[in-house]
Amino acid sequence: MTRKRDWEIVTALDIGTSKVAAIVAAMDEDSRELEILGFGSSSSLGMKRGTVVNIEATVRSIHQAVGEAELMSGVQIGDVIVGISGDHVQSLNSHGIVAVGGDAVSETDMARVIEAARAVVVPSDKRVLHVLPREYVVDDQDGILDPTLMSGVRLEAHVHIITVGESAAQNIEKCVRRCDLRAERIVLEHLASGTAILTEDEMQLGCCLLDIGAGTTDIAVFEGGSIRFTHVIPIAGDQVTYDIAQSLRTPTQSAEQLKISHACALAQMVEEDKEIEVVSVGSRPPRKISQQALSRVVEPRCEELFQLVHNVLHRGGYLESAAAGVVLTGGTSAMPGMVELAEEVLNVPVRLGHAQGARGLSEVVNNPSHATGVGLLLYALKPRDQAAAAGGRSQKGGLRSLFKWFKGQF
Ligand SMILES: Nc1ncnc2c1ncn2[C@@H]1O[C@H](COP(=O)(O)OP(=O)(O)OP(=O)(O)O)[C@@H](O)[C@H]1O
Ligand SMILES: [Mg+2]
Incomplete structure (x- = not known):
């Protein structure tokens, strides 16, 4: 096997409301190539609406995700690029x-x-x-x-x-430190998702990115090749699950399962006669309801979310100037009917975004839940921005001091 150039190792840590994902990649700054080597994921137990609310639980989730990623990649993870979001942004x-x-x-x-x-x-x-x-x-x-x-x-x-909130950022740094890792950079999650998903043309023409996760809907507007506006709405997939649990009187876990397997954001897209089973609370027997009845619970919540997005964007005139329309990502955008409903409410073209610019592990790259993680990796290819440089939070060496990965030896 011929030995190739030295590639640097980068690790992204996406501490989301529903999951913590660690993605390890090898990066070549000259050719701007990124190859994913390992991935680990765990349920996020200590986060609420994008913010750490339980240090110990978050540390456990990070430990598990990082451990899995280390095992798959064969790399010992030291420095990480971490995402941040929440309504303190x-x-x-x-x-x-x-x-x-x-x-x-x-x-x-x-x-x-x-x-x-x-x-x-x-x-x-x-x-x-x-x-x-x-x-x-x-x-x-x-x-x-x-x-x-x-x-x-x-x-x-x-x-x-x-x-960002100083304490929110410090809590993330604390969780990372307690896992014997170092938060080499903290990056706004929607900026990371935008880097992974939007094309140059979209960023140039004017485009709005919506990352609809579990706890937050992150909005980023790009125009003329750069960012114009950012906003966080603390409503996303968790609220849809909560509505299903309340309306159908079913445990939260079953509501989450029903949502992922059968929900559609636009009730008219669902066949009328298709039935699904709903687990009841207590010892009551399960019931059957139509899939359309489920979607009639989901649709108003999703419509309300897009209406909130509309109001935020319309206030700043961003919707009118977004010639390239809206791009959806984040786990909740995987729900059927989201694109169609967004087009109806926002009245602009909408598409579902997939991460670009990284190869390997297609199940990670193509999953909208991991757009932020892949974006954090791609962010490593960008020069450190002035805030980090001027704020003195960068530490000498940065990524360059990471272990070198000799690609040819694997
Ligand atoms: N096929 C699907 N249909 C509907 N919802 C889905 C589907 N797949 C995932 N979800 C929802 O996506 C959400 C998780 O998305 P994601 O992983 O982007 O969130 P997160 O990064 O953990 O949270 P956040 O970014 O809000 O802090 C959950 O609410 C989950 O129920
Ligand atoms: Mg997220």
């Missing part, structure tokens, strides 16, 4: 201006202008997670994505700043 747009140091824009000028743009007042219970450049203006020329080496005297940066 907030975002704002800001801008900064500096005088260009020499006769052309240098990397130092870029760092200075981002530093100027991030100088906003952030409450002490918030942490600046990302400062994402949206566009640069050199003198009077706007719409520039990379101003390096451009001539000019004045450099302006328009950025999207994302803040």
